[in-house]
Amino acid sequence: MNSMADDHVPLTIIIFLLCIWTFPIQSTHSATINVWPKPRTFTWSQPTAHLLSPNFTITSPTHLYLSPAVHRYLRLIISEHYRPLVSPSSVDLNTSAPPLHTLSITISDLTAQLHHGVDETYSLTVPSNGGSANITAKTVWGAMRGLETFSQLVWGNPSSVAVGLYVWDSPLYAHRGLMLDTSRNYYGVEDILRTIKAMSENKMNVFHWHITDSHSFPLVVPSEPQLAAKGSYGSNMQYSPAEVAQIVKFGFEHGVRVLPEIDSPGHTGSWAEAYPDIVTCANMFWWPAGTQWEKRLASEPGTGHLNPLKPKTYQVLKNVIRDVTNLFPEPFYHSGADEIIPECWKSDETIQAFLKDNGTLSEVLEIFINSTLPYILSLNRTVVYWEDVLLDDNIHVTTSTLPKENTILQTWNNGHSNTKRIVSSGYRAIVSSSDFYYLDCGHGDFVGNDSQYDNQTGSGQRDGGSWCGPFKTWQTIYNYEIDYGLTEEEAKLVMGGEVALWSEQADPTVLDSRVWPRASAMAESLWSGNRDEKGAKRFAEATDRLNEWRNRMVKRGTAAEPIQPLWCVRNPGMCNTLNSS
């Protein structure tokens, strides 16, 4: 759902903008100050900077989550002293003008919850007359976005701040997420917090936590403690309820929802360590020697599906669901439901008997959904599933099983085609196309004993062995239009997107560099788009800005990867091509 549908631009702002538009201004999108993601409107008619007062302060209403954010930004703004890679040379730095003393925050609705679609609009004025700067927002979440923007307007030592500017800003898409898989490899709490912090700096708002999978079950579920005790990688590789609470709270303080995913009924091999009787095909070799792909038990090593025909499955699973909804206040609950592999269920005797009685595997899945979805809904949750539950070729349920008002589908296959299948069926969609938004692609395959890599000519390397190769460059991500090919009505059902890091070949050592700044590319594209005022793709202009932003992220503690030689940053335009391939 495009959040713009809910935007209400105050009349005073409209009048202000009309006034500006009647006067000649240098540019409504000055390139001399980099803000990432680029605000929707950024008006700075005479690029000027003043000093930031050493006694600079921020005033704001007291709020459980906003107040810590204000405190954090105040510290950052005063102490960051960011040194730009390219100094903003066309800015008139007036050091004799009175320094900026105050940023005042005004919120009209302090009660708005951090839910999908909450108003994140803010306006920011930084006057050049010595008065205080102002952030006006409907919600504290919008104010947090404004604080981030303001922090990026400050640089240097002593600190300078851009003045005489006006920003009105609001996201194009309400759902701007990152999915992290903490099952295949474990990430420490500090890694997750660092990631949420970086998301916030990029105005992203959903940390989709793919907590469990076949490889490990790191979440300590109070009423089912054996799942982590036996299914995690070890007592030092678990997330305790207290740690989850810490992450959730940290998310709120950063305007980032923490959306839990307990993948089921597939991707549950790790559950078998505690409950072998509710998991089919657990701990079996994933793809039997000498068989066709259709005979695999899993699409990658790590087998196991929950058995929908065993009552005990639901005893355990409902305990998990209930505890997870207690641990995560987020109104969405992600239930997975991707990649049901026929042979895994067919390896089980009870399911064999069901099939013998003319049952189908789709019916088995339907039993599972019908036994869990109403329960999740009863806990006041909207359910997110991977698209497979509806779109898988072999095993899927019908739309009648999935209430449109309470079910959201996350797409990952076939690019726009599946997005369209979802929204044209009337479901809301979260876009994570593996062709564009999968951050793990292009690293080859992780499977061992693979002779495809034993060749002595480069031509034998083909696509490098990554099922979703090539590597998704930041440009690939930036340029993707998640509503491409949709009707206007269909496009309204696209809630936003998520980049995803599956962790077969990732863990804390590479987390930052594999996520950033590529996630930043999606963050801007979903916040303010990927086109300039004239409607042309702005990837060339974004390159320079992203270089600068990546550098700032590194200085702030996120080890984002570089996208160009420093020489390119210092020589804007010189590293472009004018002869595109």
Added chain:
Amino acid sequence: MNSMADDHVPLTIIIFLLCIWTFPIQSTHSATINVWPKPRTFTWSQPTAHLLSPNFTITSPTHLYLSPAVHRYLRLIISEHYRPLVSPSSVDLNTSAPPLHTLSITISDLTAQLHHGVDETYSLTVPSNGGSANITAKTVWGAMRGLETFSQLVWGNPSSVAVGLYVWDSPLYAHRGLMLDTSRNYYGVEDILRTIKAMSENKMNVFHWHITDSHSFPLVVPSEPQLAAKGSYGSNMQYSPAEVAQIVKFGFEHGVRVLPEIDSPGHTGSWAEAYPDIVTCANMFWWPAGTQWEKRLASEPGTGHLNPLKPKTYQVLKNVIRDVTNLFPEPFYHSGADEIIPECWKSDETIQAFLKDNGTLSEVLEIFINSTLPYILSLNRTVVYWEDVLLDDNIHVTTSTLPKENTILQTWNNGHSNTKRIVSSGYRAIVSSSDFYYLDCGHGDFVGNDSQYDNQTGSGQRDGGSWCGPFKTWQTIYNYEIDYGLTEEEAKLVMGGEVALWSEQADPTVLDSRVWPRASAMAESLWSGNRDEKGAKRFAEATDRLNEWRNRMVKRGTAAEPIQPLWCVRNPGMCNTLNSS
């Protein structure tokens, strides 16, 4: 040149080995202890471990470089307490046996220098009778390899050490290198030291330092200080003579040669900041709009070639060469000579005049080589060039210009084909095939404004835009046979190989994870090969061992990337494929 030609296995060792071979032993390559790279022979008939004495010590002859290495390994061995991902369960840990107290090192030639082809052979015995362990080596460099092997035989807390074993080890190839480009992006001294340390742990022995290029000139050359003063990225992004000396010394202490490359006459745009008059096409736009690729001034942004027709070029360059040979005692000097781009030289008036007089660009290059090569040789250096100097289609010199005894060619194009062209011409070759050994490939292109990334279907992504894509997986690197397709005589001219990290999209934030453990794959392949005792490729067995080794590297401070989920490591064989594609 294959170092095996120079190997002399002592008669006592041969007799020892013969004795072992007449008795039934469990395995000459026990899988229960991981050593990376795998030694050539590893005999451990009854896998047993004893405790390491808390007073464990190493005795060795005093030596400028060995002594610090011994001190370092002693500290590591006592304090590492490495906890394996998979405990060596089939090892009989006998805690009541007398702990190992001493490792004694015996060197027969303390004077051997760390030069190409120096004997790195060592033997290591760790007795099970309570006596001291012994490393016997001809040179201190061999002893350092033995120390590394020994350190990998120690694990746990309290420390256990494998006993009752015998290792005889020697590299297949004498040149096992890593090339790092510090011009496109800068790396701090600590990054370089950390890299050399990790190389040493992988028994790699050549740090090929691509110091300068068109983007920046970070090396402070005492007699030409303006080159770095004006051509570096800044005073905090330079390498002072003292820092170079520190790096060189650190290299010696780790058995790693530091081989400097001053790329010329191409890739010298940064020289123009100090000496614009000796550089052609400097600071020009790299590929003029609307022209064919043949009209480019550089193959990537960052233009500039030294002008071979200007006498001043040689005044400056000879100062640089002389100072560099003073800074770097290494007997090899890498002079670059890759990618001479016709239009860059043709943009210069003096060269235009030369061409008008029926000169050719190849003659211009020949003038350059003839004006520099003899000077480099006079400084007692062997010259390394990239293959282009001989093999480039357009601009190259003849073999008569390049004395075979003093010239080495490093290959990077066309895989085996160019290796064969080099060695069949009688030159020694260092293999850095971009199809296999380029660590930067598969990350897309860094050039800005590239519309190839603006497409809305995955199929439009083709190869991902990396000129040398796909990403080179560790398996691709591991399986490459650098002497493939050569005659026995030709193969003797292959000195070894180098993985290479070009830094368009790399800097310290990604250094470790982009290099390791993929460089480890080459390190083993060039040290002891990529085949098992039966001659079969051992990439499946290597997977488990590399997982463990990568983990140990991380614990030692190198942020190597993971290659599999931890689940795979814990469940050996379960993540293999038995149905190769």
